[in-house]
Amino acid sequence: xxxxKQFLQxxxxxxxxxxxxxxxxxxxxxxxxxxxxFVIVDTTKKTLxxxxxxxxxxxxxxxxxxxWQALEKKMAxxxxxxx
Amino acid sequence: MxxxxxxxxxxxxxxxVTQAKAGDQNAFAELVNRYERKIYRLAKNITxxxxxxxxxLQDAFLKAYTHLDNFKGDSKFYTWLVxxxxxxxxxxxxxxxxxxxxxxxxxxxxxxxxxxxxxxxWEDNPEQQYSQEEWRRILDEAVDSLKPDFRTVFVLRDIxxxxxxxxxxxxxxxxPAVKSRLLRAxxxxxxxxxxxxxxxxxxxLGYL
Numbered sequence: 001x002x003x004x005k006q007f008l009q010x011x012x013x014x015x016x017x018x019x020x021x022x023x024x025x026x027x028x029x030x031x032x033x034x035x036x037x038f039v040i041v042d043t044t045k046k047t048l049x050x051x052x053x054x055x056x057x058x059x060x061x062x063x064x065x066x067x068w069q070a071l072e073k074k075m076a077x078x079x080x081x082x083x
Numbered sequence: 084m085x086x087x088x089x090x091x092x093x094x095x096x097x098x099x100v101t102q103a104k105a106g107d108q109n110a111f112a113e114l115v116n117r118y119e120r121k122i123y124r125l126a127k128n129i130t131x132x133x134x135x136x137x138x139x140l141q142d143a144f145l146k147a148y149t150h151l152d153n154f155k156g157d158s159k160f161y162t163w164l165v166x167x168x169x170x171x172x173x174x175x176x177x178x179x180x181x182x183x184x185x186x187x188x189x190x191x192x193x194x195x196x197x198x199x200x201x202x203x204x205w206e207d208n209p210e211q212q213y214s215q216e217e218w219r220r221i222l223d224e225a226v227d228s229l230k231p232d233f234r235t236v237f238v239l240r241d242i243x244x245x246x247x248x249x250x251x252x253x254x255x256x257x258x259p260a261v262k263s264r265l266l267r268a269x270x271x272x273x274x275x276x277x278x279x280x281x282x283x284x285x286x287x288l289g290y291l
Contacts, residue, residue, distance in 0.1 A: 012266050039202050040273070046205055047273045051241055053210075054222060056120040057127075063137050067119065070141045074148055075108050 002030040007037055011044065100160050104151050111151070115144055118161060121243075122168050128238045129172040131227055132179070139175060143168035158249070165243055166253045169235070173254075176231060201274045203281035225275040229268055236261055237268035 007030050013019050014027050031037050102110035119140070126139035146167050147154075154163050210218050226234060239250045240261070251261045 008270070009266070012262060012269070036202050039204055040270075043203075043205055043277050044269055044273045047269065047276050048241055050210070050222060050276070051272075054219065054242075056124040057219070059120050059123050063123070063140065064119065066137070067115075067141050067144065071112070071115065071144060071148065074145055075111075079108075 002026050004030075004034060004037055007031070007034075008040065011041070014041070015045065015048075096160055097156065100154065100156070104154070111148060114160065118164060119144070121161075122164065125165065125168055125238065125243060126172050128226060128242065129169065129231075129235055130175055130179075132175075135172070135175040135179070139168055139171045142171045146171075162245065162249060165239070165245065169239065169253050173235070201277045201281070203277055205277065205280040206282050209280040221276075221279055225272050225279075228275060229271055233264050233268035233271065236264040237272070240265050241269070 007014070007027055010019070010027065014024070014031075017024070019027070031041055096114075099110045099113055103114060122143055123136060123140050126136040126143070127133070130136050130139060143164065147164055150167075154160065206212065213221065226237065229237060235254065236250060239245045239253060240247065245253065247258055247261050247265075251258045254261070
């Protein structure tokens with residue numbers, strides 16, 4: 001019998017499907033029989049989904065322009081080696 | 084310049100990198116264009132500080148430019164860049180928290196009470212309940228609430244999508260440490276978000 005604690009310790013392997021079919025079967029039996037773990041699996045999947053869907057924030061224009069100033073300075077220095 | 088977040092991974096990239104290594108500054112500039120937003124997000128996610136994030140952004144690209152010869156092409160360019168940025172970010176994070184230090188390979192106990200506190204199904208499509216800014220703020224604050232060691236692993240694995248091995252190597256910790264921290268991070272986030280998004284009213288379990 002797989003306990004909740006044992007199952008939750010292996011939750012990532014379960015979600016990422018990185019276990020052998022036999023083990024997976026035992027875990028699946030636990031999830032099917034245990035409403036709590038069923039909900040945890042479901043909401044953990046949703047948690048990962050919401051973060052996957054987030055686009056990177058816009059880079060603030062002033063931050064971006066200072067980055068490019070620094071890069072251009074560096075590149076200019078490289079363009080004229082030992083004068 | 085247009086931002087290019089939707090460029091297919093790997094598209095044209097090895098040619099660009101080769102050109103940049105040969106001294107083509109436009110090619111390097113294109114690489115910067117391609118990844119500046121993602122590196123800024125990464126820096127912000129790890130340092131949680133605007134000033135530090137800007138420094139990390141600049142130093143990461145300047146270092147990448149200076150040390151481009153060290154990039155041997157045995158990983159993706161982005162992974163290499165992420166490593167540089169993470170190291171810069173961790174350095175600043177350590178500087179800021181001089182008050183305490185957490186041993187890097189500290190084992191993580193998975194206490195049962197920490198994961199079973201909030202068990203409820205979510206509203207359908209919770210993102211539709213919020214404005215875009217509000218939605219982003221909720222997700223950011225949840226990540227913010229993680230301890231730095233857990234947060235960093237979560238950011239690299241689940242936001243930047245590095246592999247377990249790449250994450251371990253980048254952070255200089257063991258693969259089991261990455262795994263246990265990722266588990267803790269995911270469960271903690273799940274709990275935080277569940278408090279926010281859980282279905283209100285009767286039928287809390289939703290499946291009955």
